[in-house]
Amino acid sequence: MITREQVEHMANLAKLKFSEEEIDGFTHKFSEVLSYVEKLNEVNTEGVEPAYGVNNHIQVLREDVVQEGLSREEVLQNIKENQYGYFKLLKIVE
Amino acid sequence: MAYKTIIGLEIHTELMTKTKMFCSCTNAFGGEANTHCCPVCIGLPGALPVINKTAIEYAIRAGIALNCKINTHTRMDRKNYFYSDLVKGYQISQDDIPLCEGGHIEIETEEGTKKVHLERIHIEEDTGKQTHTTEGDTLIDYNRAGVPLIEIVTKPEMNTPEEARQFLENLRSTLKYIEVSDCKMEEGSLRCDVNINIVDSETGNKTNITEIKNLNSFRGAVKAMEYEEKRHIELLQKGENTVKETRRWDEVKGETISMRAKGTVADYRYAPDGDFAEIVLEDSWVDEIKNNLPELPHHKKERFIKDYDLSEYDAGVLTASKDLATFFEETIKYIDDSKLVSNWIMGDVLRRLKDEEIEIQDTKLTPKSLGDLIKIVKDGKINNNTGKKVLKEIFDTGKEPETIIKEQELVQISDEGALKEIVSKVLDENEQSIIDYKNGKDRAIGFLVGQIMKASKGKANPQMVNKMLIEMINER
Numbered sequence: 001m002i003t004r005e006q007v008e009h010m011a012n013l014a015k016l017k018f019s020e021e022e023i024d025g026f027t028h029k030f031s032e033v034l035s036y037v038e039k040l041n042e043v044n045t046e047g048v049e050p051a052y053g054v055n056n057h058i059q060v061l062r063e064d065v066v067q068e069g070l071s072r073e074e075v076l077q078n079i080k081e082n083q084y085g086y087f088k089l090l091k092i093v094e
Numbered sequence: 095m096a097y098k099t100i101i102g103l104e105i106h107t108e109l110m111t112k113t114k115m116f117c118s119c120t121n122a123f124g125g126e127a128n129t130h131c132c133p134v135c136i137g138l139p140g141a142l143p144v145i146n147k148t149a150i151e152y153a154i155r156a157g158i159a160l161n162c163k164i165n166t167h168t169r170m171d172r173k174n175y176f177y178s179d180l181v182k183g184y185q186i187s188q189d190d191i192p193l194c195e196g197g198h199i200e201i202e203t204e205e206g207t208k209k210v211h212l213e214r215i216h217i218e219e220d221t222g223k224q225t226h227t228t229e230g231d232t233l234i235d236y237n238r239a240g241v242p243l244i245e246i247v248t249k250p251e252m253n254t255p256e257e258a259r260q261f262l263e264n265l266r267s268t269l270k271y272i273e274v275s276d277c278k279m280e281e282g283s284l285r286c287d288v289n290i291n292i293v294d295s296e297t298g299n300k301t302n303i304t305e306i307k308n309l310n311s312f313r314g315a316v317k318a319m320e321y322e323e324k325r326h327i328e329l330l331q332k333g334e335n336t337v338k339e340t341r342r343w344d345e346v347k348g349e350t351i352s353m354r355a356k357g358t359v360a361d362y363r364y365a366p367d368g369d370f371a372e373i374v375l376e377d378s379w380v381d382e383i384k385n386n387l388p389e390l391p392h393h394k395k396e397r398f399i400k401d402y403d404l405s406e407y408d409a410g411v412l413t414a415s416k417d418l419a420t421f422f423e424e425t426i427k428y429i430d431d432s433k434l435v436s437n438w439i440m441g442d443v444l445r446r447l448k449d450e451e452i453e454i455q456d457t458k459l460t461p462k463s464l465g466d467l468i469k470i471v472k473d474g475k476i477n478n479n480t481g482k483k484v485l486k487e488i489f490d491t492g493k494e495p496e497t498i499i500k501e502q503e504l505v506q507i508s509d510e511g512a513l514k515e516i517v518s519k520v521l522d523e524n525e526q527s528i529i530d531y532k533n534g535k536d537r538a539i540g541f542l543v544g545q546i547m548k549a550s551k552g553k554a555n556p557q558m559v560n561k562m563l564i565e566m567i568n569e570r
Contacts, residue, residue, distance in 0.1 A: 064148035067118035069132035086233035
């Protein structure tokens with residue numbers, strides 16, 4: 001079972017805001033999803049190594065050679081405010 | 095009542111690779127803000143991080159040098175949290191399979207050598223750098239975002255701030271020796287967080303662990319630990335406890351200030367990073383890194399004792415910093431007398447470094463100028479005291495010793511005729527001293543030698559003066 005407090009905690013970690021009704025809804029839905037997934041616990045996994053992916057690819061490593069990145073104009077082009085070439089943190093008014 | 099302090103350390107070190115951890119942007123320190131960035135390190139959607147092979151190699155080097163087990167099957171994980179210096183909303187790090195596990199560093203305590211064990215060393219990326227302006231704005235530079243880091247976590251096995259300081263000194267020395275990091279605390283390439291709490295040995299009562307951040311020097315770290323030790327003990331004595339929290343060290347006020355309550359590990363929601371496949375390292379590659387590991391401090395120390403016939407203490411001091419050890423070995427190329435070079439470095443050179451709180455590589459002294467100077471003194475061209483004066487002049491001006499000696503006319507007077515003239519003049523002026531000496535007052539000789547050195551502006555050959563003086567008095 002998932003409690004209302006746990007949902008609020010998760011929302012807080014994700015920096016999301018919900019109405020009281022939404023939180024009630026999530027509490028109910030989370031519990032349903034969890035109990036469904038918990039069915040997997042019935043499978044006997046003794047002696048089975050955990051798997052993190054389905055393919056057998058091995059990570060490729062990159063040689064340590066510098067390549068040109070973006071220009072500062074490109075880096076800053078999508079941001080709302082900049083100052084002296086820095087990203088400026090927007091002030092949040094509650 | 096007896097209290098026991100328990101200290102564990104977390105050290106972040108930036109690796110000296112050419113490029114960042116997951117992209118080919120330059121890993122040069124500083125630079126104009128936001129000019130060392132690309133879609134990967136500023137976290138643009140669709141960018142694919144690819145691991146820097148040299149960063150892995152350096153981390154393995156550190157692992158081998160610190161006696162760790164290297165995990166040849168490992169992976170990258172995401173550590174999720176929101177903070178403005180973190181572009182993606184997560185940091186690419188390692189969770190339950192760090193690249194290096196276990197290991198230890200030896201320190202010297204009153205009870206003898208103590209092994210401080212490591213929990214792990216893992217690889218991760220650095221975050222951007224925030225600057226707070228006087229207008230209350232926060233500006234962010236992402237040049238540092240994605241710089242390769244290793245995080246070294248110790249077991250909570252240190253029991254005094256001094257033990258922690260020694261651990262840090264030895265760690266820094268080793269990391270510099272194996273050339274994986276320049277370990278400059280002032281530039282943030284070595285950062286240290288302290289976890290500390292106190293146990294009452296009688297009742298078994300413990301305080302909650304405090305994490306201390308914002309430590310900018312080893313000295314600051316020691317002061318912060320001493321402050322926390324006291325704070326924890328005072329609370330225990332009042333029957334109270336500390337809060338499990340993160341505190342910031344304020345160097346100016348000399349105290350720690352509460353920053354925030356510490357969340358639980360689960361709040362980071364670690365999960366394997368799907369941008370990476372499993373990392374599988376060839377054993378042969380790890381062996382190759384091991385075989386090519388630069389000489390470690392304790393090996394160098396043993397070699398110095400053996401090859402240069404130095405005492406254990408002297409060899410220890412000379413090899414404590416790689417730069418000093420290299421300076422020593424370079425200097426003896428110019429003057430083949432390891433004991434004499436060791437004496438000069440251990441004496442006047444180190445005193446100067448200590449007084450100015452600088453390192454040997456930050457001075458104007460070079461192995462050649464020191465070697466030449468020692469040779470000039472050894473050959474008797476100038477005497478020891480003048481040599482010290484010339485050394486000071488080299489530190490101040492960076493001039494060659496020959497130039498200084500020539501400019502200031504410091505060449506030792508060893509010409510018998512010239513010396514005789516000076517001695518004779520001094521004796522004429524100090525007849526009372528001659529009488530004193532003849533009456534058995536040996537102190538008079540010291541005074542006369544002083545007068546002769548003064549008259550010769552410190553240039554008289556002291557051995558010749560001593561001999562000549564007695565002879566000439568007896569002749570009178």
